[in-house]
Amino acid sequence: MMGTRLDAAVTVPGEEFSRVALTPEAVSLLRKLWARHGPLMFHQSGGCCDGSAPMCYPAGDFLTGDSDVLLGRFDLSVADGGGSGSASDGGSRLAADGGGSGSASDGGQPLEFWMSREQxxxxxxxxxxxxxxxxxxxxxxxxxxxxxxxxxxxxLMDWPV
Known part of the structure; x- marks a missing residue:
């Protein structure tokens, strides 16, 4: 794996650490898919179709509700040429594929990562x-x-949850 992982912005109430990240290879593929399909989202379930693989959908195509938990948000936009940021910057940044990223507040929509509450x-x-x-x-x-x-x-996380 090349480069640094992209940690999601923290979204779980009461927590101060990221629960989910993307490899640079995942960021690269997601940017390609975003260009083709528009804004994206992940949903992680324990469902039957593909075991426990994360499923990537166009944003809003998979309806989430009270039975789901938002684990994090990623900013995949490429608005600036700068380096990487942290989950606390309002939407995580990563310099991948030679470019940097802007923040969700720049008008870019974050990629949300959801998981079923049971999972x-x-x-x-x-x-x-x-x-x-x-x-x-x-x-x-x-x-x-x-x-x-x-x-x-x-x-496994090595800090108290």
């Missing part, structure tokens, strides 16, 4: 990193035609 209860002690591998995932996720699939790499 969150099982994964509450883990940090999730979205990565990309070769292979075909679910036909429901927008990366499927690319011959790529998103997957989750999880690590």
């Amino acid at each position: 969150f209860s099982y994964w509450s002690h883990t940090h999730l990193t979205v990565d990309v591998v070769d292979g075909r995932g679910s036909g429901f996720s927008v990366e499927a035609p690319e011959g790529k699939r998103f997957l989750i790499r999880s690590t």
Whole structure:
């Protein structure tokens, strides 16, 4: 894996740390998909279709509700040429593919990462990193035609939750 991961802006009430991140490879593919499909979102479930793979949809195509938890927001815009930022900057920044990013407040819409509340209860002690591998995932996720699939790499958190 090249570069640095992009940590999501914190969205879980009462928490001060990011629960989810993107690899530079995931950021690169997401920018390509965003250009083709418009704003995107992730939903992580424990569903039957593709196990527990994160599913990427055009924003709003998957309806979220009280049974879901917003784990983080990512800013994938490329409005400036500057480096990387932190989750506390209002929407995380990353210099990937030779460009920087603007913030959600620049008019760019953040990519939201949602998880079913039931799945969150099982994964509450883990940090999730979205990565990309070769292979075909679910036909429901927008990366499927690319011959790529998103997957989750999880690590146990070493701080109290």
